[in-house]
Amino acid sequence: MLIITIIFIVSIILPTLVFSLSLLLFHRINLDRNKISPFECGFNPNNQTRLPFSTRFFLLAIIFIVFDIEVVLLIPFPILIATSLSFQHIIIFLLFLLILLLELIHE
Template sequence: MFIHFLTTLILNLIIMILIILISKKTIIDFQKSTPFECGFNPMTYKRLPFSIHFFLIAVIFLIFDIEIIIIIPMIMTMKLSMLIYWLLTLIMFIFILILGLYHEWHNGMLDWTN
């Protein structure tokens, strides 16, 4: 019984040592150990300026996606609800979207050339 325990222990230790030796990286490359960021040079550590215009366009795009996600189920529920309430809800929702679009347009958020 003791011999079986000892052989199992020795085999486990040998396998663990082999795994450590095989999996250890011998060459550590600085470029490969830095995180990859799309569009930025990973060689420098200084902060690069980030375009606020790109951020605003991304936020507007996300809002547009959420609007689509809300409108599509409204089309499917048209048969299940009373037409007058469904139409009133749809008109109010589209009116709020148009007000938001006017606000974005009035503040110049939709100017792509700046």
């Protein structure tokens, strides 16, 4: 019971300290208009400094993340098949590969 209490106290104190330290280190004191505006050789900027958000690249990034997660989920399957050659494991593995292939075709 004592170990659980210590772990609970540390899990509360440590994030609080990290958050407080980040607020202390990255707190900007003087945020006036001249300091936060972009600087282009002493002239006012001609165009917007922010680029428009591209949903096409966002969707591509999301699909990339999904495929990365699926590849990470595929890593233990050969080890599982090598240790216990069960028909059920092979079927699950083939179904997972089929879903991955269908997603790739859909993409």
